Amino acid sequence: MKHRVGSPRRAPAAPGRVRALGVWGPFRGPQQKDTIWLLLPALAWLGVLFVYPIGRLVYLSAFTPAFTLQHYAKLVATAVYARILVNSFEISVTVTILALALGYPLAFLLATARRRAAGLMLAGIVLPLWTSVLVRTYAWMVLLGRRGLVNEALQSAGVLDAPLPLLYNRLGVTIGMVHVLLPFMVLPIYSVMKGVDVDLLKAAQNLGASRWQSFVRVYLPLSASGVAAGCLLVFVTALGFFVTPALLGGRGDMMIAMLIETQVRELLDWGFASALAVTLLAVTAGILLLVQRLLGERMWAR
């Protein structure tokens, strides 16, 4: 995965890296034994607690009780469930668009700021990113509730007579999810923008382009791979989201992850829950493959 070509601006291999290890052949002798023993614990752990359980879901989705595709059929043929898939898709698209609208300017400021300012801004993005999703979601309940900050402020300013319903509906879910996912938009765009050679812009401007022109014709295309990666990353994370929609959403805003939870915990329908999980997993994997093409190993940076 790390050695894939695909990202043009991938950092060159560190010069200190000893290719000479290849003299012994990379996998013969003591080095190979090391590699196996270093990897074995992690691989065994993940094999039992990650690969096997997910493999079992794949199996259950098609073999409960015997080979059948009924669970997948149920997903598309039942109006209620199809509606939930559409919901998840709609919410994820909306969240992605809004996150891009807010995230691109912020990433741009971050990439062009001076070192100190950039450090502070980065802290303002990373601290929320690492703060518990539960805490952030709860905070939005405090902000958006009937007696929350937003409603109280609007009412005391005389804008509203009665509190607006901001919670337990699509609006609440969208606001909460944009907040939680915004860093996933800003960071990939920023990482690409940082690598944009600003001399190209100077060149464009020296050749007579206005600042706006040089931005639209030069900068925007150069940052496009970050935008694409950020959008896909936000979309795919939104699609599998559980905590925020479960707490901020209403009855009509159920998403796939919540449906999976209900099927497992309340209805004990493992066949159907597995089919849902496998569908979600397949979509996620497909989209992440694209992100990886766009970002290379920067995809994993947090």
Add this chain to the structure above:
Amino acid sequence: MDRARALSLEAAGPLGRRHPLLLVLGAAVLVFLALPLLVVVPISFSAAKYLTFPPPGWSAQWYERYFGSREWMNATVRSVEVAALTTLAATTLGTAAALALRRSFRGRALVSLIVLAPMVVPVIIVAIGIYGLYARLQLVGTLAGLVLAHTVLALPFVVVVVTATLRGFDETLELAAQNLGAGRWQTFRLVTLPLIRPGVVSGALLAFITSFDEVVVAIFVSGSRQPTLPKQMWDGIRTEIDPTVAAVSTLLIAVTTVVLAAITFVRQRAEEEAR
């Protein structure tokens, strides 16, 4: 281009002075990001019996309730135990894996995919998968079960951070140590580890908050008798919007801030030493 314009362009950067509108928008987005965290803190000191903003008066009642409640205290202890053991396991396994992954070998792409995947697979899928396994092994509600599961989620962060540190690592130092007669373990302990320590420490800290804040897996796996702190919060939020949760949230924000500050400190010191 005349000299003055060239100089001003140089000073303002090639994109020129940033438009005031852009600065306002950027500031607004930063406020949007910070606002929820900033609001939870005053709410947690509210004298009101319900959630209202601004608080009508100040009191420490929600903290008293938190520290005085056996349930909340048990949940906190549980979370600390789980996070500490997860940190230990994830840091050990992750550092070892990162050391192996810097070499090239057949199947490396697949291995690194498996190791990093838990970071991007939707947690709900990991959660029900593990729940299905635990239901048969009777691991639901056990400390071991939580640690085993959280380590899966924390491991990739350790691998990513340690791998990044290893990128600037000069392997000839290890060869030199071995040529001078050091064994492999000695080489690791005396040469490799001191050099990659900042990465290992950062990875460990990230593993700690990954586990300490984790809620989805905990909902399924932690059982009802001994919930973790986030599971207890989840129940508290779902049944009624208990303001005690605001106090707990403030504490969690404080923990995250301290951990991130520690990571920044470790990284900066490493950079200074490298200079």
